[in-house]
Amino acid sequence: MPMTRTLLPVLTVVLAIVAFWYLAAIPMNIHFALTTAERAGEVVTPDDAATRRGMGGIALAVQNPGQWADTWAQDKPRLPAPHQVVAELWQTTVMQNVTSKRSLVYHGWVTLSATVVGFAIGTGLGILLAIGIVHFRAMDMSVMPWAIASQTIPILAIAPMIIVVLNSVGVQGLVPKAIISAYLSFFPVVVGMVKGLRSPDAMQFDLLKTYNASRSETFWKLRLPASAPYLFASLKVGIAASLVGAIVGELPTGAIRGLGARLLTGSYYGQTVQIWSALFATAILAAGLVAIVAGAERLTLKRMGLAR
Amino acid sequence: MILVIAALILWALMWTLNVRLANGDSAGSRTVQLLVPFIFGLTLLVMWELLVRGLRVPTVVLPAPSVIVERMSREGPTLWVDFQQTFLKGALGGYAIGVTAAFLTAILVDRFDFLRRGILPVGSFVAALPIVGTAPILVMWYGFDWHSKAAVVVLMVFFPMLVNIVAGLQDTSQMQRDLMKTYAASYWQGFLKLRLPAAMPFIFNGLKISSTLAMIGAIVAEFFGSPIVGMGFRISTSVGQLSLDMVWAEIVVAALAGSAFYGVVALIERRVTFWHPSQRR
Numbered sequence: 001m002p003m004t005r006t007l008l009p010v011l012t013v014v015l016a017i018v019a020f021w022y023l024a025a026i027p028m029n030i031h032f033a034l035t036t037a038e039r040a041g042e043v044v045t046p047d048d049a050a051t052r053r054g055m056g057g058i059a060l061a062v063q064n065p066g067q068w069a070d071t072w073a074q075d076k077p078r079l080p081a082p083h084q085v086v087a088e089l090w091q092t093t094v095m096q097n098v099t100s101k102r103s104l105v106y107h108g109w110v111t112l113s114a115t116v117v118g119f120a121i122g123t124g125l126g127i128l129l130a131i132g133i134v135h136f137r138a139m140d141m142s143v144m145p146w147a148i149a150s151q152t153i154p155i156l157a158i159a160p161m162i163i164v165v166l167n168s169v170g171v172q173g174l175v176p177k178a179i180i181s182a183y184l185s186f187f188p189v190v191v192g193m194v195k196g197l198r199s200p201d202a203m204q205f206d207l208l209k210t211y212n213a214s215r216s217e218t219f220w221k222l223r224l225p226a227s228a229p230y231l232f233a234s235l236k237v238g239i240a241a242s243l244v245g246a247i248v249g250e251l252p253t254g255a256i257r258g259l260g261a262r263l264l265t266g267s268y269y270g271q272t273v274q275i276w277s278a279l280f281a282t283a284i285l286a287a288g289l290v291a292i293v294a295g296a297e298r299l300t301l302k303r304m305g306l307a308r
Numbered sequence: 309m310i311l312v313i314a315a316l317i318l319w320a321l322m323w324t325l326n327v328r329l330a331n332g333d334s335a336g337s338r339t340v341q342l343l344v345p346f347i348f349g350l351t352l353l354v355m356w357e358l359l360v361r362g363l364r365v366p367t368v369v370l371p372a373p374s375v376i377v378e379r380m381s382r383e384g385p386t387l388w389v390d391f392q393q394t395f396l397k398g399a400l401g402g403y404a405i406g407v408t409a410a411f412l413t414a415i416l417v418d419r420f421d422f423l424r425r426g427i428l429p430v431g432s433f434v435a436a437l438p439i440v441g442t443a444p445i446l447v448m449w450y451g452f453d454w455h456s457k458a459a460v461v462v463l464m465v466f467f468p469m470l471v472n473i474v475a476g477l478q479d480t481s482q483m484q485r486d487l488m489k490t491y492a493a494s495y496w497q498g499f500l501k502l503r504l505p506a507a508m509p510f511i512f513n514g515l516k517i518s519s520t521l522a523m524i525g526a527i528v529a530e531f532f533g534s535p536i537v538g539m540g541f542r543i544s545t546s547v548g549q550l551s552l553d554m555v556w557a558e559i560v561v562a563a564l565a566g567s568a569f570y571g572v573v574a575l576i577e578r579r580v581t582f583w584h585p586s587q588r589r
Contacts, residue, residue, distance in 0.1 A: 154524045
């Protein structure tokens, strides 16, 4: 059984990570836990705050096993324990009205809508450009080297500029973020789609020629279906890039709405639990989006008879 | 207005030239293959200049290329300091640590089948997540200087590298491993002489992906707090001051550094994996 073959090891690894996380939280948060315990009148070993400041977290943790529980229940810990993050996620999703500004669902929706709109635009334009590149030699030779080179440069660096410039001409909200998302998903789609549209071999093209197929018939009946596996591979890269683009696009405007804003306000005010819960929300969102694309891929390839 | 018309005429002329070149007899030659994208890029650049001047686009929206180049030549020392802080310290430092850590973990994972089956799915899952989001946490832990940026880069490159190295180390056939066994090769001999070389194409694939990720991580992490130096810092503060020519100057530097980084990795790849079909010419 392949399912149980991977399930047990994966569960073990995940459990090991969670256990390590709890352990790591002890030395990370022990300084503050000891300070509060001392103020409450308890005895802590070294009872001098200055000495403690100079000591490492692990040494303090070993000497004060009584305060371990405290390190997992602080308000603003350096490293929140897993259950605190889960509780915060539960608090801000299920227990809040979804239109409230405290709701992660609301912030997630703001980010998600920009991601999806941008992804749709980027993918659409990318496919169009790829079709042009495959059919026109001049376009291929002019544009393709730049499209490939653009993948090696950190495009994300222009995100703040796009946001601020569009803001200064009066465009704000969803559109600037969507543009960044579109830009980030555009190039992977172009490169993958060009590869895909060229993937049929010479024999198959020859066959269509013997059928006297026109250019558009070749495109619809051979090139486009053959490109599907390549397209989905780049869509998975593209949607993840789009999400990162939307999140980074939320940073420079002072951060009001969206998951990126949650990250930034969390870091301004030292709300570590909020940062971690926003981080997990982005992770869940990313995993969900990739899973949706992967599901569509499996369905399509299965219907086309391309699935392995 | 004349400039706008000039731009359009230039576009038409250059495009005709490119179509001629691309469909001409010598289209396959190396010179033409380099010349066509060069002409295209140059045309875009000149059109940008002409349109910005012709339509009087304000500098706070889009500066002309000449303004950007002029700013770059003026701000040389600043750009160099930023480059050192972000690229040499943050990106390269994190890249080296992350790749080394991934390599050591991969060797450990590779020896235990149970570990491999557990870590590979988790690793490829984490590799798809937006890890830049950890930047605010790491900035809080490691302070504003380049150490926190290197930490972000380590996290960003670790999982793609790990997945690629582990997958690469699996990429030998039973026959090859059996041959090593008949030679009475020890684990490390088999590792160094068969499996590591066979893994190289995968490893370099990971190294190339990671080179881009390292640049992104180092720059974006600076948006969450940095000393008053660094490319990400300069971009975010210059955007705030609306001096977009400086922002573009930093972006040019980032683009050059990014493609040079990638190019160096690709060059080493060609040296190391010369035997691989994808490197044949």
